[in-house]
Amino acid sequence: MSHSDHGHDAAIAAEAFSTIDVWVMMGFGIIGFFMNRHGFSAAPLVMGLILGAMVEETFSQSMIIYDNNFMMMFESKIVILFFALTVVSLTSPFWSLLRGKK
Numbered sequence: 765m766s767h768s769d770h771g772h773d774a775a776i777a778a779e780a781f782s783t784i785d786v787w788v789m790m791g792f793g794i795i796g797f798f799m800n801r802h803g804f805s806a807a808p809l810v811m812g813l814i815l816g817a818m819v820e821e822t823f824s825q826s827m828i829i830y831d832n833n834f835m836m837m838f839e840s841k842i843v844i845l846f847f848a849l850t851v852v853s854l855t856s857p858f859w860s861l862l863r864g865k866k
Contacts, residue, residue, distance in 0.1 A: 795809070
């Protein structure tokens with residue numbers, strides 16, 4: 765690859781970016797700045813963005829399997845276990861706040 769080919773590749777990459785891409789990058793940059801400023805890690809946000817689509821697709825498949833009856837999923841013990849673990853992990857930060865106020 766010659767030196768002049770690198771300039772051509774950069775021009776193609778620049779054309780691939782749209783104005784919306786720049787706004788999205790700026791938006792996530794601002795969100796990341798405020799998350800960092802207030803002590804939040806960026807890792808959960810990135811994981812949510814990456815895994816969110818997969819979780820949504822799997823949930824849609826589950827709703828098809830269970831004829832759109834959400835409560836039928838709770839007939840399985842493993843579902844109840846994971847749901848309980850999710851509730852515990854999401855509410856545990858509030859437990860320490862409640863204990864501290866007493």
